Amino acid sequence: MRYFVAFLFLLLSTSFYGQETTLKRVSGTISSANTMLPLSNVNIINMNKAKGTITDSKGFFEIEATLNDTLHITSIGFQSLRVRVTNDWIKNGTTRIQLTEKAIALEEVVIKRYELTGYLEVDSKLIPEKENYRYSISGLPEGYEVGENSPNAFSRVVSSIFNPADMLYNFFGNKPKELKKLKDMKKDDTVRNLLETKYDRETIALLLGVEKKDIAEILQHCSYSDSFIQTANDLQILDAISQCYEEYRVLKKK
Structure with a gap:
């Protein structure tokens, strides 16, 4: 009993x-x-x-x-x-x-105009142009983005890839579950549509368990340009981190 x-x-x-x-x-x-x-x-x-x-x-x-x-x-x-x-x-x-509603203080925005001359050959040199490139590295499915806002990016790419003590190596090695969760998020249409409209990095930071500023540092170690880091929406940032993680896995196997 x-x-x-x-x-x-x-x-x-x-x-x-x-x-x-x-x-x-x-x-x-x-x-x-x-x-x-x-x-x-x-x-x-x-x-x-x-x-x-x-x-x-x-x-x-x-x-x-x-x-x-x-x-x-x-x-x-x-x-x-x-x-x-x-x-x-x-x-x-x-x-x-x-x-609860946010209390948002609007800041003054100053719009500067370009002093154009009317001559195309001259004016084309006055307008700033940002060019970003992607370097292709043998053995990796994707390249690395660099540009005028990312000085010495190519040398950073090589050093980060072959330095096992790099912050990127340690980060990805310690967070496989969180990174898998990022990949799973891309499969949900509602989540994808939300991230396409967000630029605050809040959701991605929460999922990875990091500070917002750390996301920029991670992408810099993946050699994405500053202009991409500052202007990309959260879905693009999600894709960039996922891609960088896949490249890390390739390097780890090799």
Whole structure:
């Protein structure tokens, strides 16, 4: 009898644990903390599952999640928010979330005009031109971008590739799961569409567990030009880091 009770307790515990970790769909309604009105087109990304969705016209959303997953919620003009999926949320099936508006101070923008002469041959030399190139390296599927904003880039490429103590080597070697998550994100249309419109590096930094400034340093070690790092959207940055990681794996095998 004693063994039967112990077996029954073990069975119930296993069943309960299985229910907690089973993938479920949780839902919620997102509204403005100031007006209490529902917010449409709010982006929600499950940082653990690399899945995304958006709210409808009533602020409603539904997304796949398990216990303790983190949802990253963003909307233009509002403070981003991270929410953890709790037991109560899973049991109730839905929850209410409020976003706070950002206080944005607009800075003065000065637009400078070019002093053109009207002569094409002269004016073409007055307008700054940024040229970026990609060097091809034998053994790698892709090249490395350099340009006038990336001095001595080619020598940096060679030194970074053949220096095993390089920051890039250490970073990629320590974060294989996070980098795989970046690749999985590209498969989700909602996440891709979101990253195409973002330039703040916030989502990518959270996924990799690094500071925003570290992303620029990573891309510099991959020899991307400063102009690319500053102007690319988050999806392009995601592709660049993923490509650099694949090149790192090739070098590691060799």
